[in-house]
Amino acid sequence: MRRSVLFMPGNNAGMLLNADFLGADGIILDLEDAVSPAEKDAARILVRNAIRSLDYCNSEVIVRVNSLDTPYWKADLAAIVPLRPAMLLTPKINSAADVLAFDEAIAAVEQASGIPVGAVRLMPLIETALGLENAYAVASACKRVAAVLLGAEDLTADLNCKRTKGGNEIFYARGRIVSACRAAGVDCYDTPFTDVNDAEGIVADAAFARSLGFSGKAAISPRHVTAINEAFSPTEAEIRHAVEVLETIREAKAAGKGVVSLHGKMIDAPVVARAERVIADAKQLGVL
Amino acid sequence: MPNKVLASVDAAVREAGLRDGMTVSFHHHLRNGDHVLNMVMEAIAKAGLRDIHVNASSLFDTHAPLIDHIRAGVVTELSCGYMAGRLATAVSEGVLEKPVTFRTHGGRPASLQTGDAHIDVAFIAAPTADTMGNCTGKTGPSACGSLGYAFADAMYADKVVVITDNLVPYPLPDYSIDETHVDYVVKVDSIGDPAGIVSGTTRITRDPVGLVMADYAVKVMDAAGLVKDGMSFQTGAGGASLAAAAYLKTLMQKRNVHGSFGLGGITGYLVDMLHDGCFESLLDVQCFDLKAVESIRTNPLHREISAMQYASPASKSAAVDSLDVVILGATEIDTSFNVNVHTDSNGYIIGGSGGHSDTAAGAKLSMILAPLTRARLSIVVDRVRCVSTPGSTIDVLVTQRGIAVNPGKPELKQRLLDAHLPVMEIEALKDAAQKLTGKPRPARSGERVVANVLYRDGTPIDTIRVAKQSR
Numbered sequence: 001m002r003r004s005v006l007f008m009p010g011n012n013a014g015m016l017l018n019a020d021f022l023g024a025d026g027i028i029l030d031l032e033d034a035v036s037p038a039e040k041d042a043a044r045i046l047v048r049n050a051i052r053s054l055d056y057c058n059s060e061v062i063v064r065v066n067s068l069d070t071p072y073w074k075a076d077l078a079a080i081v082p083l084r085p086a087m088l089l090t091p092k093i094n095s096a097a098d099v100l101a102f103d104e105a106i107a108a109v110e111q112a113s114g115i116p117v118g119a120v121r122l123m124p125l126i127e128t129a130l131g132l133e134n135a136y137a138v139a140s141a142c143k144r145v146a147a148v149l150l151g152a153e154d155l156t157a158d159l160n161c162k163r164t165k166g167g168n169e170i171f172y173a174r175g176r177i178v179s180a181c182r183a184a185g186v187d188c189y190d191t192p193f194t195d196v197n198d199a200e201g202i203v204a205d206a207a208f209a210r211s212l213g214f215s216g217k218a219a220i221s222p223r224h225v226t227a228i229n230e231a232f233s234p235t236e237a238e239i240r241h242a243v244e245v246l247e248t249i250r251e252a253k254a255a256g257k258g259v260v261s262l263h264g265k266m267i268d269a270p271v272v273a274r275a276e277r278v279i280a281d282a283k284q285l286g287v288l
Numbered sequence: 289m290p291n292k293v294l295a296s297v298d299a300a301v302r303e304a305g306l307r308d309g310m311t312v313s314f315h316h317h318l319r320n321g322d323h324v325l326n327m328v329m330e331a332i333a334k335a336g337l338r339d340i341h342v343n344a345s346s347l348f349d350t351h352a353p354l355i356d357h358i359r360a361g362v363v364t365e366l367s368c369g370y371m372a373g374r375l376a377t378a379v380s381e382g383v384l385e386k387p388v389t390f391r392t393h394g395g396r397p398a399s400l401q402t403g404d405a406h407i408d409v410a411f412i413a414a415p416t417a418d419t420m421g422n423c424t425g426k427t428g429p430s431a432c433g434s435l436g437y438a439f440a441d442a443m444y445a446d447k448v449v450v451i452t453d454n455l456v457p458y459p460l461p462d463y464s465i466d467e468t469h470v471d472y473v474v475k476v477d478s479i480g481d482p483a484g485i486v487s488g489t490t491r492i493t494r495d496p497v498g499l500v501m502a503d504y505a506v507k508v509m510d511a512a513g514l515v516k517d518g519m520s521f522q523t524g525a526g527g528a529s530l531a532a533a534a535y536l537k538t539l540m541q542k543r544n545v546h547g548s549f550g551l552g553g554i555t556g557y558l559v560d561m562l563h564d565g566c567f568e569s570l571l572d573v574q575c576f577d578l579k580a581v582e583s584i585r586t587n588p589l590h591r592e593i594s595a596m597q598y599a600s601p602a603s604k605s606a607a608v609d610s611l612d613v614v615i616l617g618a619t620e621i622d623t624s625f626n627v628n629v630h631t632d633s634n635g636y637i638i639g640g641s642g643g644h645s646d647t648a649a650g651a652k653l654s655m656i657l658a659p660l661t662r663a664r665l666s667i668v669v670d671r672v673r674c675v676s677t678p679g680s681t682i683d684v685l686v687t688q689r690g691i692a693v694n695p696g697k698p699e700l701k702q703r704l705l706d707a708h709l710p711v712m713e714i715e716a717l718k719d720a721a722q723k724l725t726g727k728p729r730p731a732r733s734g735e736r737v738v739a740n741v742l743y744r745d746g747t748p749i750d751t752i753r754v755a756k757q758s759r
Binding site: 018055 | 494496497500708723
């Protein structure tokens with residue numbers, strides 16, 4: 001289960017050393033915004049060596065490479081793809097064509113380094129108005145796309161609006177991303193909550209993201225990881241209810257009943273599907 | 289009516305009858321802001337005395353002038369519970385011919401109670417004192433809160449000199465040490481620098497690795513079944529330890545758990561926990577910050593205790609014996625769970641047991657909190673350079689990478705496994721660390737012993753040998 005994805009600066013050896021002990025389901029080793037142009041090559045080498053020599057067994061490894069409009073992205077792919085990270089987070093994706101440009105370049109490196117084409121998945125970062133309007137096309141551009149991340153900081157700049165803690169300005173973007181990703185059958189990740197010191201704010205923001213249907217949420221601080229993991233894990237009450245639903249269905253089938261209800265509410269196919277999802281998540285998290 | 293007030297420290301040295309070869313003592317409540325030890329030793333040197341044994345509860349960087357007194361033959365022996373800074377470096381490199389005697393914070397008063405150690409003259413820095421020597425640390429310009437480490441000195445030294453910069457008329461009503469023990473009182477301009485005495489605030493770490501360890505620490509306490517009504521708790525003032533206190537408070541409040549007492553060196557975080565109903569009382573041998581000083585002055589449930597009551601194995605009972613959980617640090621820990629808090633990896637003295645061994649021995653659950661690697665070295669080693677605290681008294685090692693349980697505690701291990709905590713063998717933790725760091729060649733030491741480390745019962749537990757000058 002991938003609930004939290006945590007950004008780690010690619011030029012900080014101490015952070016990279018401990019990156020997968022911080023509770024995040026995924027760690028995003030960042031070669032883009034966290035790294036100044038003068039340090040791009042050093043960070044690339046550091047991240048490459050970290051993946052090569054550290055046994056990141058607790059978190060899925062995602063690397064944020066530089067965008068297509070920079071001189072760095074090809075060198076990023078050449079250094080990182082052969083190490084077969086789970087995913088690349090590709091910034092400033094505006095269209096399906098952008099995704100396909102990455103897809104093609106990644107495939108070339110995969111072939112050259114003898115790993116199966118498609119092994120390294122993609123998480124396009126949508127952070128422009130154009131990207132947002134093309135969200136479904138991006139999410140369904142190719143098989144390599146596994147998830148989409150919303151980047152609200154750049155997006156709000158592009159939308160010419162102020163980024164606020166309440167987040168009214170990104171309500172449309174959040175809904176649009178969730179809908180596009182669900183339609184395309186890929187995971188969707190909410191933008192990070194940016195106030196690292198607001199412990200209550202992250203809890204509320206993560207709960208809201210979950211209520212909209214996101215699969216998980218990105219974090220820029222390790223201190224937000226627990227709140228995100230909790231928000232995107234099934235609660236004890238949800239698990240109890242799911243168990244009840246599935247038991248009721250089983251009993252009804254055994255008794256040959258067509259229509260069943262639990263606590264006065266009809267159990268239909270979507271209710272069963274949701275219960276099965278909750279049970280699967282709970283099992284994966286080891287709480288059931 | 290006796291006149292105890294003397295005009296100067298020089299007069300006190302004279303009147304107390306100090307002679308060559310005698311032992312003088314000091315407490316460390318003024319920490320790195322202390323002026324009194326240096327002031328007294330200067331007077332002793334000026335009086336032409338030699339071969340003096342300094343027995344202090346702890347020695348800090350500010351006490352570096354002792355190095356010159358050692359070189360001049362004024363001081364020839366040191367005993368303490370903790371030693372840091374330039375003096376510790378000089379001792380490590382062999383400035384002192386006789387080995388230093390390290391005792392624990394409980395072992396030091398025990399040695400006075402049993403007569404194993406003797407103090408001829410105790411010089412007690414007192415932030416407020418009256419003319420008969422009733423004194424306290426709770427008030428005055430150099431307030432430090434508790435005077436816990438000074439009680440045994442006052443009770444067992446042959447002569448007791450109280451040195452204060454805030455002399456008040458007799459009687460001082462809220463005293464800690466009373467006049468029945470005190471021979472002389474000296475008023476000086478300043479006993480210490482408040483900035484060095486207590487920190488203004490102690491802060492929770494922002495280091496994510498420290499926070500992960502703190503989170504595990506509280507989960508270990510919970511899995512051990514100790515987060516319940518009546519629990520008692522001690523932690524240090526380090527960032528990760530404070531974070532553990534903060535997480536514990538959150539859990540206690542969530543579950544409506546009301547503990548019994550918080551113990552030890554007290555920080556503002558434990559004061560907050562008392563205030564918020566997590567504990568019935570605080571037992572305070574030493575205040576770490578201004579909030580603790582303010583609390584011990586104003587809140588009767590925040591109780592000053594002596595080092596004898598805190599941790600002495602020679603007392604009929606001590607608070608550590610009633611302690612449930614203690615969180616401790618380590619410079620290194622070996623695969624037998626022995627802990628070193630005396631030396632760094634180069635063999636230099638950088639601290640001492642303090643209350644480490646005492647609380648580890650007394651607490652139901654003693655937990656070491658340490659990052660798996662520090663300064664490119666593994667925290668887990670095959671054999672610690674110096675055994676400060678025996679592994680038989682350490683229950684759990686918590687690192688960011690995993691949690692190791694002492695093999696002598698199989699039930700505890702099972703409880704942690706049942707709670708889905710990342711339990712690993714301590715050897716596996718060592719291997720994981722050394723995979724990153726490699727296995728460094730141990731720094732060489734010389735043959736000469738520069739310090740004897742005594743366990744809390746006074747028996748020798750290890751020695752520290754002269755460091756090769758690698759700095």
